[in-house]
Amino acid sequence: MPELTVSLPDAEATARLGAAIAPLLRPGEALLLYGPLGMGKSTLARGLIRALTTPDEDVPSPTFTLVQFYESDPPVAHFDLYRLTRPEEAAEIGLDEALDEGCAVIEWPERLGDDPGHWLGPDRLAVVISERDGGRGATFFAAGAWEERLKELHV
Secondary structure, eight states: OOEEEEEEOSHHHHHHHHHHHGGGOOTTOEEEEEOOTTSSHHHHHHHHHHHHSOTTOOOOOTTTTSEEEEOOSSOEEEEEOTTOSSTTHHHHTTHHHHHHHSEEEEESGGGGOSOGGGTSOSOEEEEEEEEETTEEEEEEEEETTHHHHGGGOOO
16 A cells, blocks of 8 residues: 655645645545544645635534535535444445545544445545644555555645
């Protein structure tokens, strides 16, 4: 599984990273965002969604609604699975439909259980955001078509 790590010195860099990923995301694919609370997962998601919609799109964190849907090309759904108590709830809030119609950005994908591939297609990109060198860093793990496409990411 190809791996890439980049530095994220501030929130703007995190949002730009999301915008850089956006044109590479295809229907049926998921972007999985891992990291502790407050690490920048929603900031990265917001940058990606605004790149697919409009720069001034209102992109609230779906912490309480669990999912927000956006009309874009491809359509994108932003999931926050933090409050799920069991993996099956992901289907109940529309993960399957989101991937059938477009792509998904998923915060807290570990709530999908030990095998996220069971819920997701083979083509997905995982980003782990963590503290690094006095700031933050993002490490990418590519699966399926993303193994080759990760080379196209310019950050």
